[in-house]
Amino acid sequence: MAEGRLPHIVLFSGGTACRTTNLALLSKPVRLTRIVPAWDSGGSSKIIRDTLGVLAVGDIRQALMTMAHGEGRAGDVVKVCNARMTSGTEDDARTEFALYAEGCHPLLERMEPGLRGAILNYLRTFRAAIGADFDFRNGSIGNFILTGAHLAHNSDINTAIFVFRKLCDITGHVWPSTAADGVDLSAVLNDGTRVEGQHRVTALDDAASDIGIRDIALSGRNGAAVPANEAVLESLESADAIVFGPGSFFTSVLPHFLVEGIVPAIARNGHARRIFIGNMLQCRETRGLDVARMLEIATTLWRRQEGADARPFTHVLANHQPLPFEKTVGPFAYLGNGPLEEVGARLGMERVIGEFEDPWQRGQHDGRAVADMLNSLLPS
Structure with a gap:
C-alpha cells in the first residue's frame, strides 16, 4: 500500500443486509466502494x-x-x-x-x-x-x-x-457490476425447475425453498453475455480488501461471479484480501445450507472462470455458534457453519470465527464488529 494512501475496501453485496457494515466502515480511515447488482426485477x-x-x-x-x-x-x-x-x-x-x-x-x-x-x-x-x-x-x-x-x-x-x-x-463510490441494461437473473432448483427473475428467486415459496437452488445464471438482452462495468474493474485493481456479503447469497452476492471480467479482475489483484462474510440467518434462498456448503458452491462457480485450482477467498468470517441445536429467529434458523474447518483448509481459506451478531438486533450483523475485523485483516 502506497505511503499516505487510505486503504481501499470494495464491498460486493445488495441492499439492506450489509447496511450496518457499510455504515460502520464509513467511520474508519478507509476508502469504500460498493458494488451492487444490476438485475433487480422487483x-x-x-x-x-x-x-x-x-x-x-x-x-x-x-x-x-x-x-x-x-x-x-x-x-x-x-x-x-x-x-x-x-x-x-x-x-x-x-x-x-x-x-x-x-x-x-x-x-x-x-x-x-x-x-x-x-x-x-x-x-x-x-x-x-x-x-x-x-x-x-x-x-x-x-x-x-x-x-x-x-x-x-x-x-x-x-x-x-x-x-x-x-x-x-x-x-x-457505488457502481453496478455491469452497466448493461436488460440483465436478468434466473435459478434452477435441485428438481430442475427454472425460476426466472431476481424478485422470484429471492421470494421462493416454502416448497421451492425446501427443494433448494442448484444453479444460477445471468443473461443480457437476447441471451447475450453480461460485461463488467469498467468502473468496477478499476476499483478492483486498486482494492486492498474485496468483501463478499453479507447479503442474499444467490441473488446479491454470487451472481457477480457471472459478470464477464469480474472474476479475472479479482484474481489479478494478488495483493488484496478476499473475504467472505457468512450470513447470520438462513433465508428462502439458503434454507438447509451452511457456511461451509456456501463456500463450496461459490468456489465451483468461481472455478468455471479461473480453473480447477483457483480459490475465490482468502478469509471467511463466520459467527460463533455455541448451541448444539438449531435456533430460529422468526421463520428462519441461524445459518450453521458446518464442516468449516475442513472446507476452509481444503480451499485455502483462513477461518475467522467471532461474535458478529448485533446484541440489540437478533439475527443481524453487528456492523461495528464486522468493520473492526475487516480493518484488522487489511494488508500492511
Whole structure:
C-alpha cells in the first residue's frame, strides 16, 4: 500500500443486509466502494424496467443513500432522493409526483437554484419518457431522479451516478457490476425447475425453498453475455480488501461471479484480501445450507472462470455458534457453519470465527464488529 494512501475496501453485496457494515466502515480511515447488482426485477425498479427497458437502479440508489447517511449528509437533496410516493390512489401518487416535477414541493422550493434546476431536469426527463399511464405509487423519488439522469446522459449509468453523488455531496463510490441494461437473473432448483427473475428467486415459496437452488445464471438482452462495468474493474485493481456479503447469497452476492471480467479482475489483484462474510440467518434462498456448503458452491462457480485450482477467498468470517441445536429467529434458523474447518483448509481459506451478531438486533450483523475485523485483516 502506497505511503499516505487510505486503504481501499470494495464491498460486493445488495441492499439492506450489509447496511450496518457499510455504515460502520464509513467511520474508519478507509476508502469504500460498493458494488451492487444490476438485475433487480422487483418493486419500483420492476415498474421502471418494464416501462423503459433500462438498467435497474433500485439497489444503486439504496446504496447511495446508505453512503449519504453514513457520511452525515442530511440536506434537502438527500431528503428528496430518499422520499417515496404515497401508496394510496394512482391519482394521489401522480399529484404528489407533480409537486416534485414542477418544483412546488417545499424541499425543492427552498433549495439552491442550481441543485433545484438539475433535479427538475432529471424528473422531467423521466416524466417525458414514462408516458401518462405510469403508476407512481410507492415509487422512490431517488429512483426517478437517477433514471432521469441515466436517460439525460445518453444511458450512461456511470455518469448518472457521478452526477447523483455530486447532487447529494456523497464521497463514497457505488457502481453496478455491469452497466448493461436488460440483465436478468434466473435459478434452477435441485428438481430442475427454472425460476426466472431476481424478485422470484429471492421470494421462493416454502416448497421451492425446501427443494433448494442448484444453479444460477445471468443473461443480457437476447441471451447475450453480461460485461463488467469498467468502473468496477478499476476499483478492483486498486482494492486492498474485496468483501463478499453479507447479503442474499444467490441473488446479491454470487451472481457477480457471472459478470464477464469480474472474476479475472479479482484474481489479478494478488495483493488484496478476499473475504467472505457468512450470513447470520438462513433465508428462502439458503434454507438447509451452511457456511461451509456456501463456500463450496461459490468456489465451483468461481472455478468455471479461473480453473480447477483457483480459490475465490482468502478469509471467511463466520459467527460463533455455541448451541448444539438449531435456533430460529422468526421463520428462519441461524445459518450453521458446518464442516468449516475442513472446507476452509481444503480451499485455502483462513477461518475467522467471532461474535458478529448485533446484541440489540437478533439475527443481524453487528456492523461495528464486522468493520473492526475487516480493518484488522487489511494488508500492511
